[in-house]
Amino acid sequence: MAAWRGSRRRTGGMVALSLVVVALAAGCTGTPDAEPRRSDDSSRETSSTKATPPPTPVKLSITPGNNATGIAPGAPITVAAVGGKLTRVVLKNDAGEPVRGRLSPDATTWQTTEPLGFTRTYTATATGMGTNGKPATLTSTFSTITPALRADLSMNPLDGQTVGVGQPLAFYFDTDISKKRAVERAIQITTTPPVEGAFYWFDDSEVHWRPKNYWPAGTKVKINAAIYGKNFGNGVYGNNDRTANITIGRAITAVADGRTHTMKVKVDGKLARTIPISMGKPGHETPHGTYVVMSEHLGYTMDSSTYGVPTDSAAGYRTYVDIASRMSNSGIFYHSAPWSVADQGQDNVSHGCINMTTAHATWLQNISQKGDIIVVKNSGGPALEPWDGLGDWQIPWHEYKKGNR
CATH class of the missing domain: 2.60.40.3780 (Immunoglobulin-like)
Structure with missing residues (x-):
């Protein structure tokens, strides 16, 4: 209405109209409640104003x-x-x-x-x-250091071998070790699938690693014994690294029973054969316990002098056999024994070994490998000593995992 009234006014009204238009135009181009812009507003800082670190010497x-x-x-x-x-x-x-x-x-x-x-x-x-x-x-x-002694390492099993489900991983130093945990840190063991295990020291120069339970068949084991240059105490330093990739074979386990005079052999959990056997006679009873097959031989001479009995004594012997597999350091084998076939399955007449026919011994050795498990029970003998061969399974797990350091 102001514009309409202005149209009837003379020169002064026209001036008033112009002022109204200017005011409206100004109102369309701004924000009425906005703060006035300050020329010194510090919020407008740009990257060009940031401080640059001065050049420095290395x-x-x-x-x-x-x-x-x-x-x-x-x-x-x-x-x-x-x-x-x-x-x-x-x-x-x-x-x-x-x-x-x-x-x-x-x-x-x-x-x-x-x-x-x-x-x-x-x-x-x-x-x-x-x-x-x-x-x-x-x-x-x-x-670098001049060591008092350089510790060399050997181990069992070796790279590329396939072994049984009872095989411990054994490490042998040529000198005593005082810092045993340093050795354990240096020896890395990786398994596929993962397996719980632990180190156990049999003496100051021999340490084993075994799983809590028997290895799962088909397990892949990688050993990286990176001992070179490691300080093992008393001036002893590791001298040679060792590595190995090992495969766990089929699960072959046997139970030799002195009461029934039989050995029941299972392959992957299924009974494969029952073998008539003869074990240690009175005075030479086979130690009972869980053995691990240590080595296999074709054409072997059984010699009583290896465990302290002269071959020319009344209890001595020196006998050749076709098939023999070692179960202990003290001389316990399972082996072919054609001379005792009549007693196999009936009586215990050996000097401590497990006797069987040549055919049965050949079959068993053909399907098995070192690291297989043989449990001896009801033999009347003493318990197998853990240090006699690979007697790791004679040590209860709760004790084994403490390490015996």
């Missing part, structure tokens, strides 16, 4: 430091750069031979990828570049 470090002594060969040698990057790292022994290492993706650290040698001197030289564009160099010369 700081290099080498571990171990210069003139260090007694370095374990297995200890990693590291080089680091702060405030810049590594451009070159060289580590050589006293014969000028280089040592391999790996640079991190960001070029700020370098570390050895192979162990050092005993009783050697090494020199590491590192060069880096700071963010200021200036290079720097650092050198460290150090020496």
Whole structure:
């Protein structure tokens, strides 16, 4: 209505109309309740105003430091750069031979990828570049330990072997070990499928690892005994790494019963054969317990002198057999015994071994492998000693897993 009234006014009314239009135009272009914009509003900061770190010189470090002594060969040698990057790292022994290492993706650290040698001197030289564009160099010369003794390791079973479900993993050092847990940390055992197991020390130089229960058939076992350069106490250091990949074969277990004079053999849980046998006669009773087959032989001479009985004595013997499989260090075998066929299945007449026909012994050895389980019961003999052969299963699990360190 104001615009209509203005149309009838003269010059002064036209001026008033113009003011109204200007006011309306101004109202359409702004937000009435918005705060006025301040020219010094600090919230409008942009990335161009952020502080940029000033260029810095690179700081290099080498571990171990210069003139260090007694370095374990297995200890990693590291080089680091702060405030810049590594451009070159060289580590050589006293014969000028280089040592391999790996640079991190960001070029700020370098570390050895192979162990050092005993009783050697090494020199590491590192060069880096700071963010200021200036290079720097650092050198460290150090020496490794001279051990009192170097411990060599052998083990059973060996790489590529297929063994039975009772096979312990046995490790033998050629010197006594005081830091036993250091050995256990150095020996990595990986199984597929996963299997619960533990180490157990039979003496200061022999340690075994076995699962809580018999191995599942078909298990894959990987052993990585990375002992080289490891400190095992009293000046003893590991001298040789060992590795092995092992397969657990079919589940073959047998129970030899001195009362029924039979051995029942199961393959993968199913009874495969009942074998007439003869075990140790009175005075030579076969020790009872869980044995692990240690080795298999074709053409073997049974010799009483191996367990202290002279072959020319009244109780001595030296007898050749076609088939023999060792079950203990003390001389217990299952073997072919054609001379006692009439007693097999009837009486115990052996010197402690398990006698059977040549045909049965051949069949059993043909289907089995070392590591198979043979349980002897009702023999009238003493208990099998855990240290006699691979008597690990004679030790209850709650005791075995404590380690006997």
